[in-house]
Amino acid sequence: MLRGLGQWLCRICGAPTLQSLQHFLNDGEVVSAWAVAEELLRSQSTSLKSAEAVASLAVAAAATGRLERAAQLLEVLDTPDLLQGSAQELAGVHSVRDRILELLAQSRGEGALFGGENLGVDPAPKLQVPETWCWVAQLPPVAEFVGPLEIRWNEGCERGLFATRHIFPREVLLLARPLAVHSGVWAYSTAELVEQLLDACRNSARTRCQLQCLTDGWASRAPPTLAVASHALWPQPDSQPMESLGSFLTREALVNVVDRNSFHVNSKTAIYGLPSMINHSCGSVNASANILDPLGDAILFRAETEIAAGSEIFFPYFKVSGSLHRRRERSQAMGFSCRCERCAFEADTLPGTNAAAASKAAMDAFESQLRDQMADLRDRPEEAGSHCMPLLQEILSHTRRMALAMDHSWREREVAWYLHLALPLYWCGVWCCTQVWQYELLLKAGEMSVSALLQEGDPSLSKCAVTLVAARCELLLQMVLAWEHTDRHSYDHLKCCYMLYLAFMEMCKLPLSSNHYWVPLVQQEVPLWRLEERPQHAKHATSTELYATSRLRCETAFCEKFGVGSDYLCLGGTQCRVTALMRTLHP
Numbered sequence: 238m239l240r241g242l243g244q245w246l247c248r249i250c251g252a253p254t255l256q257s258l259q260h261f262l263n264d265g266e267v268v269s270a271w272a273v274a275e276e277l278l279r280s281q282s283t284s285l286k287s288a289e290a291v292a293s294l295a296v297a298a299a300a301t302g303r304l305e306r307a308a309q310l311l312e313v314l315d316t317p318d319l320l321q322g323s324a325q326e327l328a329g330v331h332s333v334r335d336r337i338l339e340l341l342a343q344s345r346g347e348g349a350l351f352g353g354e355n356l357g358v359d360p361a362p363k364l365q366v367p368e369t370w371c372w373v374a375q376l377p378p379v380a381e382f383v384g385p386l387e388i389r390w391n392e393g394c395e396r397g398l399f400a401t402r403h404i405f406p407r408e409v410l411l412l413a414r415p416l417a418v419h420s421g422v423w424a425y426s427t428a429e430l431v432e433q434l435l436d437a438c439r440n441s442a443r444t445r446c447q448l449q450c451l452t453d454g455w456a457s458r459a460p461p462t463l464a465v466a467s468h469a470l471w472p473q474p475d476s477q478p479m480e481s482l483g484s485f486l487t488r489e490a491l492v493n494v495v496d497r498n499s500f501h502v503n504s505k506t507a508i509y510g511l512p513s514m515i516n517h518s519c520g521s522v523n524a525s526a527n528i529l530d531p532l533g534d535a536i537l538f539r540a541e542t543e544i545a546a547g548s549e550i551f552f553p554y555f556k557v558s559g560s561l562h563r564r565r566e567r568s569q570a571m572g573f574s575c576r577c578e579r580c581a582f583e584a585d586t587l588p589g590t591n592a593a594a595a596s597k598a599a600m601d602a603f604e605s606q607l608r609d610q611m612a613d614l615r616d617r618p619e620e621a622g623s624h625c626m627p628l629l630q631e632i633l634s635h636t637r638r639m640a641l642a643m644d645h646s647w648r649e650r651e652v653a654w655y656l657h658l659a660l661p662l663y664w665c666g667v668w669c670c671t672q673v674w675q676y677e678l679l680l681k682a683g684e685m686s687v688s689a690l691l692q693e694g695d696p697s698l699s700k701c702a703v704t705l706v707a708a709r710c711e712l713l714l715q716m717v718l719a720w721e722h723t724d725r726h727s728y729d730h731l732k733c734c735y736m737l738y739l740a741f742m743e744m745c746k747l748p749l750s751s752n753h754y755w756v757p758l759v760q761q762e763v764p765l766w767r768l769e770e771r772p773q774h775a776k777h778a779t780s781t782e783l784y785a786t787s788r789l790r791c792e793t794a795f796c797e798k799f800g801v802g803s804d805y806l807c808l809g810g811t812q813c814r815v816t817a818l819m820r821t822l823h824p
């Protein structure tokens with residue numbers, strides 16, 4: 238009911254007053270608040286000598302992105318005789334100043350925001366201000382930040398975001414506040430987002446510039462150049478628009494902006510400025526995003542991998558598992574046809590090669606019979622163990638044929654995309670290993686424990702164990718590699734890393750297993766391994782060495798995903814936190 242009080246006060250008083258400024262802030266009309274604040278500063282009003290007045294001006298400045306200006310305004314505190322105000326008000330101003338200094342630090346990439354576990358976000362700090370100062374709620378919950386990035390044209394003649402220096406995993410790439418947010422069902426979000434954008438355009442010159450850069454240019458004006466886009470999309474102070482909305486930001490143009498640039502993350506749909514320059518990739522994903530609910534739905538992008546200077550930043554717009562056909566359907570539903578490296582590999586490089594034939598034969602066999610056989614055995618658990626061995630053998634022979642058909646000139650990520658084609662087959666193989674192992678144990682162990690049985694040195698059981706654990710390691714290694722270059726640090730990738738570590742740990746416990754050598758199936762640094770009695774190639778590793786590598790690989794993946802060290806993760810210990818951390822991804 239009281240909304241619009243700022244306008245009303247301005248109208249009856251003629252000149253802007255502190256009260257109108259505070260009412261604008263209370264109503265969230267921050268751009269009007271800053272217009273009033275500027276007028277007050279110009280008129281050198283005596284009321285500015287009160288602590289509350291200075292704090293209001295600073296809040297209006299900070300709310301429109303002028304953090305430096307806000308901090309300058311509060312510097313007058315260093316000459317307290319300039320200020321009038323109760324002890325409570327003075328304490329309030331200190332609190333506002335501390336918060337603004339913290340925001341300034343964040344905007345330079347420093348500060349507590351970027352610490353902490355998981356999302357790396359601490360709860361938004363509480364301000365110690367007098368109760369009547371409700372207008373301080375307009376202080377931004379988080380400062381915008383842009384890391385070592387720039388906008389450039391990519392090879393597909395699209396604008397993209399590129400690293401300007403080498404970036405390490407977990408580094409914060411950028412943090413942006415939303416232009417519009419919708420928390421409901423995605424399908425119904427467009428109309429609401431467009432209305433929010435129109436509203437923001439009426440009040441904010443900055444939002445208007447940002448949206449102009451997200452359209453494909455506008456009638457009778459040149460499309461935005463990189464320099465224009467970089468200027469408009471970087472954090473900068475806002476102001477009241479000088480001209481009327483004009484014809485170029487129509488509802489139709491904004492529907493197009495929403496369709497092309499919506500982020501669907503953490504059950505929200507939102508539009509952001511600079512993040513809209515990030516292109517999609519089905520492989521080579523090197524960034525992840527989180528919408529931070531407690532911090533005004535700001536979006537935080539982090540590096541997921543090391544990113545070399547000059548490389549493009551990619552974020553997956555949709556789930557990138559599944560066939561080329563499925564991924565094409567998903568990208569087309571979003572209004573474009575994906576031309577990422579992985580899609581180009583599957584569509585142009587692979588067809589007609591031996592590798593394509595081997596993977597097709599493997600997946601045809603899987604889809605026409607192996608999958609059904611597995612489903613059938615799942616329904617008859619009592620018989621599964623005894624029937625799984627032939628199934629496992631067939632799966633292994635397909636995966637080995639696939640490995641041998643690989644082109645030796647492929648880079649590691651191309652090998653990964655290739656292996657990705659047969660992921661369901663690998664999962665099926667891993668399941669079979671478990672079934673046969675349990676069956677053999679039940680058969681042989683009777684009343685005995687596994688370790689006692691192996692200590693006794695039953696040679697047939699040891700041989701069976703080594704074969705099964707080796708098969709498990711082989712399948713899991715290929716799966717880990719497949720995920721490392723597609724949906725890195727996804728739930729499935731982390732699960733495979735952990736299972737691989739467990740498999741090698743089991744391997745090392747088996748009698749004589751450390752004497753077994755694993756040789757690469759392809760003569761390059763692709764970790765595909767086969768158990769052999771004796772090394773025949775120059776490159777080989779023992780199971781013990783591979784156990785150490787798999788442990789490091791698992792710790793690195795969890796460290797990169799959650800920012801936790803190996804002491805915290807405690808792999809293999811009684812306090813092991815793997816499951817708890819993974820539950821945060823898949824509650």
Ligand SMILES: C[S@@+](CC[C@H](N)C(=O)[O-])C[C@H]1O[C@@H](n2cnc3c(N)ncnc32)[C@H](O)[C@@H]1O
Pocket residue numbers: 393395396397451497498512513514515516517518571572573574575576577
């Ligand atoms: C959020 S924008 C990304 C920035 C965009 N490149 C630009 O210049 O404004 C999304 C649009 O970029 C293009 N795009 C992003 N990733 C792509 C990909 N992998 N293949 C083809 N086009 C892509 C599509 O036109 C898509 O609608």
